[in-house]
Amino acid sequence: MIEDRIIVGIDIGTTKICTLVARVEDDDTFRIMGVGIEPSRGMKRGVMVNLEEAATAIARSVEKAQRSSGYEIRSAWVSLAGSHVSSINSKGTAGVNGGIVRETDVHRALEAAQSVAIPHNREIIHVIQRGFNIDGQNGINQPVGMHGYRLEVEAHIITAAETTVENIRKAAEAAGIKVIQFVLNPLASGEVVLTETERQLGVLVCDIGGGTTDLAIYINSDIWHTMVISVGGSLITSDIAHGLRLSLNQAEEIKKKYGHALSDEVGSEELFSVRAFGEDNPVQMNRRDLAFIVEARVEEIFRFVLQEIKRSGYDGLMPAGVVLTGGTSLLPGIRKLGADVLDLPVRVAQPENLYGLVDQLYSPAYSTSVGLLHWALLMEEAVEPKASKAPPLPNDLWEKFRDFAKQLLP
């Protein structure tokens, strides 16, 4: 009997941990066989603050996914975020033996790209190839088999603080899981929420979760910039708790039930009732007051995002705009507020077209979780390339924008 091909992703978020077990089908789609969603513990803004608590929460999530899938989980692809993550673009070259580029030449060029000065306390998480140049000829996507003598690769290198990565690895191991590879949150989300056209045109993925806002810029179908900012929906909750004198649990509930990111769109007479601290009876509160609090914080989050877009140097190179995801993107009004602050088209996206045990996963909160499975599949394919798979053809819209974008690229 042929064994099932199984992939497992564990999304260790600040607010929830989501383990997904998927079976890869013959046509390289996957069916979700097991789901384990648990509240997260011991994580703050993408960084582990209590290893034991985190390990227990991971173990619970894994246990649930094992029970629902019937598979024993020993290893997994694991999400990573936090302000300790940083990225650089680098180049590497290799001489081509024999005048025809082979896989080993590509590896040597990529290795050379990694020889940039990386501090000893940082671990390389991803080296993503972004395009090749053979003997001065730019814009080559697939160099293997081509004629030439000097191969140059442009690579996007993502590094993370060694201690933080090591702690997450330890927590996973304590829960009985070997980490196959860490995957940066926005790269996982990007695999789920972006269309091919958006990636080609230039687009920003913005995943606003509980503790972090994760960004990735795609241009020309490649990853050009990634960044994690330590702000997210938990800050909105704590603002509401302070502003309206509520417990964090109450504030969280009220945010999800009545929150709105645009105060102008909430009627001044809309009321809701809640039992505040020190009050015996429920009190009436104005929904617009709540919206003022939410709006101020969400606007600030988008200002950080804008700052990061400008800092990246790719401002103006994303005609497809911003694709918003993550649990916080469920806030009514957030799309318009984002579009106003960033001055770009914005849409909100979530996983779609899933098979298997998927009811809960149709939410922006699970883009990273589902994206881990896509990423795993992509990486497995990269290791064993399929001979029959042709590269996707550019479509008309892309053709039009390509020349325009090329003029702007550095």
Ligand SMILES: Nc1ncnc2c1ncn2[C@@H]1O[C@H](COP(=O)(O)OP(=O)(O)OP(=O)(O)O)[C@@H](O)[C@H]1O
């Ligand atoms: N309906 C809703 N309205 C507003 N906010 C919501 C809603 N549903 C969830 N959220 C918020 O989304 C956040 C959780 O999002 P998500 O599950 O994407 O985060 P996470 O993956 O656990 O954290 P991170 O990726 O930041 O480490 C919480 O702050 C939660 O309050």
Ligand SMILES: [Mg+2]
């Ligand atoms: Mg997340």
